[in-house]
Amino acid sequence: MNRPEKIDFILAGVGGQGTILASDILTEAGYRSGYDVKKSEVHGMSQRGGSVESQVRWGSAVRSPLVEKGRADFLVGFEMLEAARWPAYLAPGGLALVNRYRIFPPAVNTGHADYPAEEEIDRRIAARARLVWWIDATGLAAGLGHPAAAGVVLLGALANYLPVADEVWQTVVQDLVPPRHVDLNRRAFAAGRALACPDGR
Amino acid sequence: MPKVMSGNEAVAYGAYLAGVRVASGYPGTPSTEILENLVRYPGIATEWATNEKVGFDVAVGAAYAGARALVTMKHVGLNVAAESLFYSSYTGLTAGLVVVTADDPGMFSSQNEQDNRRYGQFAKVPVVEPSDSEEARRFTQEAFAISEQFDVPVLLRTTTRIAHSSSAVETVEGHPPRGRRDAPPSRRETPAWRSGDHAFPRDQQKYVMIPAYARMRHPVVEERLTRLAAYAETSGLNQVIPGDRELGIVTCGVAYQYAREVFPTASFLKLGLVYPLPAQLIRTFAAGVKRLIIVEELDPFLEEQIRLLGVEAEGKKFFSLTDEYTPDRLRNWAAQAGLAPVPEFPPVPGAALPGRPPMLCPGCGHRGVFYVLHKLKPVVMGDIGCYTLGAAPPLYAIHTCGCMGAGIGVAQGAERAGVKDKVVAVIGDSTFYHSGMAPLVNVLWNNSPVTTIILDNLVTAMTGHQVNPGSGATLQGEGLGMDLERMLRRMGFSLVDTVDPLDYETTLRVIKRHLETDAPTVVVARRPCALQTRFREAPYLIDPVACTSCGTCLKLGCVAVSKYGGTMSINQELCVGCGLCAAVCPQKAVKSSTGVAN
Numbered sequence: 001m002n003r004p005e006k007i008d009f010i011l012a013g014v015g016g017q018g019t020i021l022a023s024d025i026l027t028e029a030g031y032r033s034g035y036d037v038k039k040s041e042v043h044g045m046s047q048r049g050g051s052v053e054s055q056v057r058w059g060s061a062v063r064s065p066l067v068e069k070g071r072a073d074f075l076v077g078f079e080m081l082e083a084a085r086w087p088a089y090l091a092p093g094g095l096a097l098v099n100r101y102r103i104f105p106p107a108v109n110t111g112h113a114d115y116p117a118e119e120e121i122d123r124r125i126a127a128r129a130r131l132v133w134w135i136d137a138t139g140l141a142a143g144l145g146h147p148a149a150a151g152v153v154l155l156g157a158l159a160n161y162l163p164v165a166d167e168v169w170q171t172v173v174q175d176l177v178p179p180r181h182v183d184l185n186r187r188a189f190a191a192g193r194a195l196a197c198p199d200g201r
Numbered sequence: 202m203p204k205v206m207s208g209n210e211a212v213a214y215g216a217y218l219a220g221v222r223v224a225s226g227y228p229g230t231p232s233t234e235i236l237e238n239l240v241r242y243p244g245i246a247t248e249w250a251t252n253e254k255v256g257f258d259v260a261v262g263a264a265y266a267g268a269r270a271l272v273t274m275k276h277v278g279l280n281v282a283a284e285s286l287f288y289s290s291y292t293g294l295t296a297g298l299v300v301v302t303a304d305d306p307g308m309f310s311s312q313n314e315q316d317n318r319r320y321g322q323f324a325k326v327p328v329v330e331p332s333d334s335e336e337a338r339r340f341t342q343e344a345f346a347i348s349e350q351f352d353v354p355v356l357l358r359t360t361t362r363i364a365h366s367s368s369a370v371e372t373v374e375g376h377p378p379r380g381r382r383d384a385p386p387s388r389r390e391t392p393a394w395r396s397g398d399h400a401f402p403r404d405q406q407k408y409v410m411i412p413a414y415a416r417m418r419h420p421v422v423e424e425r426l427t428r429l430a431a432y433a434e435t436s437g438l439n440q441v442i443p444g445d446r447e448l449g450i451v452t453c454g455v456a457y458q459y460a461r462e463v464f465p466t467a468s469f470l471k472l473g474l475v476y477p478l479p480a481q482l483i484r485t486f487a488a489g490v491k492r493l494i495i496v497e498e499l500d501p502f503l504e505e506q507i508r509l510l511g512v513e514a515e516g517k518k519f520f521s522l523t524d525e526y527t528p529d530r531l532r533n534w535a536a537q538a539g540l541a542p543v544p545e546f547p548p549v550p551g552a553a554l555p556g557r558p559p560m561l562c563p564g565c566g567h568r569g570v571f572y573v574l575h576k577l578k579p580v581v582m583g584d585i586g587c588y589t590l591g592a593a594p595p596l597y598a599i600h601t602c603g604c605m606g607a608g609i610g611v612a613q614g615a616e617r618a619g620v621k622d623k624v625v626a627v628i629g630d631s632t633f634y635h636s637g638m639a640p641l642v643n644v645l646w647n648n649s650p651v652t653t654i655i656l657d658n659l660v661t662a663m664t665g666h667q668v669n670p671g672s673g674a675t676l677q678g679e680g681l682g683m684d685l686e687r688m689l690r691r692m693g694f695s696l697v698d699t700v701d702p703l704d705y706e707t708t709l710r711v712i713k714r715h716l717e718t719d720a721p722t723v724v725v726a727r728r729p730c731a732l733q734t735r736f737r738e739a740p741y742l743i744d745p746v747a748c749t750s751c752g753t754c755l756k757l758g759c760v761a762v763s764k765y766g767g768t769m770s771i772n773q774e775l776c777v778g779c780g781l782c783a784a785v786c787p788q789k790a791v792k793s794s795t796g797v798a799n
Contacts, residue, residue, distance in 0.1 A: 015559065027367060031205050038333075039205075040366040042309050043230055043665065048587065049760050050559035063458040065333075065366035068528040070546025081554060088549040103775070105557040109763035110595060110755050113555035124551045147774065 003163045006059035007035075008067045012086050013078025013151070014103050015052045021176065022076070022151035023054035026158075028172045030058035033164045040065035051082055074161070075129065076154050078137075079103050084121045090128040097157055098125070099137040099150055133157070133198055140191050149181075149188035156192020160201050166193075206370045208363040211334040212301060213238035215341030216271045218373060219297070221245055223263035225256035227635065228664035229275030230310035231364035232303035236273055237667070240676050249667055249676045252605070252635040253278035257285035257300070264294035264354075265408060266401050269345055276304040276317045277604060281636070283320070286354065290324045291418040292408050293352035297345035304360045306498045307525030310663075312585070312604060314523070316500035321356050321476035325422050327429050328356045328476040329438060332457045334368045340473060343438060351425055351432070358475070360498065362455040362525065430477040438473030441486060448540065449490025451483065451503055451514070459528045460496045463541050467494075478506050487512045494519075494540065498526045561590050563761045564736045564777035566728030567656050569702030570627065571598040572757055572785065573709045579623035579652075579716055580615060582608040584637070586629035587663045588656045595758050599627065606636025613640070613649040623716045626653045631661035631669040634683070644721045645693055652715040653723045656702075657685065658730040666733045689723050696722040703728060705784035731777060738778030739795040743769050747790035754782040754791065 009026060013019040020041055027039040035058035042052060055067045069088050077083020077098035090096065100118070107113035118134075125132045135157055141149035152173070159169060169189060177185045206214065212235045216224065224247045226236050240247040246263075250256030253274040260272035274282060279302045289298065302320065305311040321328030329344050331337040337359065344355040406414045433439065448467040452460050453475050461469070470486040472478070487493045487507075495504045495516030504516040519538040521530065535541035561568050571591035574581055575598045583589055583599035584607065592599035601611050612626035628637045633655050644651050659682075661667040668674055673682035689697045696718055700708045708726065715722045729736070740761075743754075748769050754762050761775035762782055771782070771791070783791035 014557065024367075027205055031369065036369065037205060038366060038368045040362060042361070043233075043365055048559035048562060048590065049557075051557040062368070063461045064528045065362055065368070065455065065458065066527050068462070068532065069544070069548075081557070084551075084554055087551075088546070092546070103760070104763050104765070104772075105555050106560060106594070106758065106760065107555045108765070109760065111764045116554065124549065127549050127551075 001163045004073070006057070006062075007074070007162070008058070008072045009056040009074045009076060010067060010072045010086050010089050011054040011056065011076045011078065012082040013052055014082060015048055015050050017052075017078045018148055018151040019052050019054050019078055022078075022155055023056050024176050025152070025155060025172050026056045028176060029162075029164045029168055030056070032168050032172065036060060036062045038062040038065040051085065053082075053086070074158060075125070076158060078151055078154065080118065080121050081105065081115065084116060084124050087125045087128045090125070092128060093130045094128065095161065096125045096129040096132045097154055098132060098134055099154060100134050101138040101150065131199055135192070135195065137192070141188050144187050144191060145184045149184050152185045152188040153192040156189040157195050157197070159189070159193050160195075160197050202372060203369040204372050205367050206334050206338075207234060207365060207367045208331070208334050208337045208359055209234035209365070210238045211337035211370045212273075212341050212357065212359070213242070214370065214372070215338035216299070216345075217242040217245070218338070219342045219345040220269055221271045221345070222268035223260060224248070224271040224273070225250045225259040226271075226273035226301075227251070227253045227256055227278055228631075228661050228667040229253075229278050229303070230664055231305060231359070231361040232273045232275045232278070232301055233664045233667065234364070235271075235301060236676065237665075239271070247676060249669070251670060253282040254285055257282040257289075260298055260300075261285060261289050261294070264296050264298035265292075267295045267399060269297045271299050271301065273301040274303070275311065276302055276315055277311060277313065278302075279317055279320055281605065286320060286324045286326070288410050289354045290326050291410055291415055291422060293421075294348065294354065295402055297348035298354040299341060299344045299348060299357055300354055301357045301359065303364050304358060304499075306360055309361055312602070314499060316502060317356070317358055318475055318502045319500065321358075322502075325426050326353050326356055327351070327474060328358050329473060330358045330454045330475045331363060331473065332454055332471070333363070334366070334370050336473065337363060338370050340438065347432075351429055353425055353429070358454075360454055366455075426477055430480065433474050433477055433479035434482050436474050436479070439479055439482060440469075440471045440473065441482075442469040442471065444468040446489060447491050449486060449493045450496055451486070451493065451507065452496040453503065454498065456496045456498050456526055456531075459526055459531045462528050463532045463535050472503065475503065478503070480510050483507055483510060484512060487514070496520060496531065499523075558593060559590060560593065560758060560760055561587065562732045563759055563775055564731030564779040566658060566702040566726060566731070567591060568596075568757055568759065569705060569708050569728075569781055570654060570656060570712075570726045571596045572705070572781070573712050574598045574625065574627075575756065576709070577623075577713060577716060579625045580620065582612040582615065582624070582626045584608040584626075584628040584632045585663075586632055586656075588627060588629055591627070593758065595756050605632055606640060609637055609640035609644060609651070609653055612651045612653070613644050613647065616649050616651050624651050625716070626651055627656055628653065629662075630655060630657040630659065630671045630685070631667075634670045641723070642692060649721060650719045651721055652712070652718075653721075654712070655685065655723065655725045657725050657727040658733075659727070660730050660733055662730045662733065666730065685725060689725075694721060694723050696720065697725065699725040699727055701728055702726040703779050703781050703784075705781060731779070736777055736779070739793050740773045740776035740778050741771050741780060741783055741791050742794050743771055744790045744792060747788050749788055749790075751787060753785055753787055757782055757785065
């Protein structure tokens with residue numbers, strides 16, 4: 001696989017979905033593959049079921065921990081509505097991987113707003129992305145033992161596009177995931193890796 | 202072998218490498234993970250304090266006694282500890298004292314975005330500010346050296362984007378820092394320095410700040426500042442990065458990283474020691490460029506001082522005083538000012554999406570109290586913690602929130618002003634130990650008929666479940682918890698009741714009785730944090746036949762309960778089975794899934 005000079009990622013989800021663990025794994029995998037890396041994420045208040053995002057940057061010398069609009073190569077959506085907030089950050093021709101999974105925000109729960117249709121979300125992201133890859137990551141993870149491993153399923157799918165050796169992913173998962181969850185997360189990663197990419201990668 | 206660390210991990214590592222012996226602090230986003238990481242290193246007395254001022258004084262005592270000491274807090278925590286910063290500036294120390302103030306531009310988890318570089322100028326102490334994790338490590342070590350060289354506490358100022366961003370950090374061979382997930386806290390070891398073989402320095406003229414001695418110290422403080430300014434001229438913390446002479450940029454912190462991307466060819470003066478400033482270095486740099494721009498988040502702290510030097514500079518004329526900077530914002534402002542090309546990528550159009558604010562978790566005990574308050578409609582003075590989310594829709598159950606410990610005093614004031622409402626203060630357990638005890642004594646002493654509800658989830662939840670005096674253990678994993686009710690009764694409260702806030706009927710009855718009592722009273726609403734204990738029982742279901750879609754359950758503001766397409770439902774993955782919705786349902790249409798055939 002050719003090795004881009006820089007790769008920028010946005011991971012968007014809902015507090016409690018595991019975006020922090022996934023971005024830790026992604027950061028460490030890039031670092032162990034020879035990239036300089038930076039990662040930025042938000043803790044505290046926002047984590048209580050609110051919108052959360054992590055930004056991960058790989059490059060020869062990364063300066064800003066935040067990705068500029070129009071420059072992210074990958075958008076990884078852990079939840080559909082959260083993915084829909086970030087297309088402006090994608091570079092033209094970037095790729096979006098979106099978990100086909102809905103968590104209703106409060107205004108939708110109380111009937112004060114509508115949850116956007118999948119077609120609408122697809123259209124928004126496709127305005128910038130060359131491809132929106134919809135993945136039933138939560139369903140796959142639940143089938144493997146726990147829906148919380150959805151993020152690592154998405155990472156496995158993302159790995160099809162990244163210049164990182166399989167051994168590196170394996171050891172990073174081993175090193176960062178609590179011991180009792182390593183097996184589940186390895187299987188989740190493999191399940192994502194085995195998915196057929198819609199563009200034939 | 203370098204290792205990827207967050208800014209907070211790197212501060213902890215730097216403090217460890219600097220030989221810190223005593224560390225204290227109070228949890229506060231974005232500073233919390235410093236002590237959580239430091240406790241994994243051996244030989245350091247790392248403790249949570251009841252509040253920032255207490256933590257600061259613990260660190261001062263250690264530094265007086267000859268042990269390098271660290272104290273950590275968020276920006277507003279330094280307001281609580283400000284008095285200690287000012288006296289320790291006068292006294293100086295025996296060993297190094299580094300004070301971490303983690304500012305929160307953008308207010309991700311704070312009530313304001315004050316710029317704590319100003320505290321350096323105010324208290325006449327140096328301020329060091331890193332711009333990535335490697336600098337967080339290196340500057341922490343350097344801060345201890347400055348502290349000892351100049352006999353002064355040093356402020357290490359970080360921001361959310363430094364504290365919670367990760368990048369590579371150099372590590373010392375043979376001393377790899379341990380990862381945050383792989384080791385339990387080191388149990389308290391008795392380090393050699395605690396053996397008691399050195400005496401406390403009994404230097405009254407230095408350490409007793411009565412007016413006669415304080416008058417002797419003030420000139421020392423002023424003279425020290427002059428020496429620090431001279432040191433700043435040659436300090437390795439400040440760095441000139443030569444570039445195009447058309448544009449020179451003075452900057453610090455994470456803004457430096459953004460500016461390097463937005464102005465890739467400019468010359469840079471990057472300040473790591475942001476107070477006091479190197480006047481000569483700045484003049485020389487300014488003389489070497491055609492136009493001088495200052496890029497700093499929040500206040501024009503550098504800009505004001507640089508202009509006072511008589512140097513022509515522009516900054517806040519273009520760049521915002523408010524909110525966190527991002528590369529996007531900086532590029533847009535720079536483009537408007539003609540300093541950088543217009544952004545290449547137009548925004549993606551689309552209608553506004555429904556927001557997703559943070560909410561009380563499913564199973565959270567606070568919800569039970571706020572639902573009762575929502576029903577009984579007293580005026581509720583809130584405080585700082587997860588429970589501040591009780592102010593959010595649909596509960597709208599908190600009417601003021603200012604800072605840690607404010608609610609009880611504000612409640613007393615409102616009661617004294619003679620409002621027609623019943624007056625309630627709600628305060629979390631950690632906040633109560635932090636700064637709720639003095640105002641609660643005040644309510645009792647002045648006999649103000651305020652009902653104080655202590656929302657006791659036995660942990661400091663908002664910042665990520667740190668222990669507090671009520672938790673039953675210290676950061677080192679030992680010690681006893683406080684007996685809260687006993688303490689309240691011994692204070693002199695005659696009416697103290699404890700409820701499980703998810704026991705709706707009892708909570709309603711008890712709070713009602715307290716509101717009807719014309720005396721200071723306290724309710725302890727105790728239930729362990731559902732998120733920390735991973736509370737999970739069989740989820741609840743709505744019987745579609747019995748349900749009249751009245752919407753009572755929606756008023757709880759639980760993310761698991763929704764009305765979609767006109768029908769009420771409970772998300773079986775999100776519901777943790779606390780049963781509060783079943784308790785409030787007038788139709789008894791909500792039932793536990795226990796016993797329902799799968």
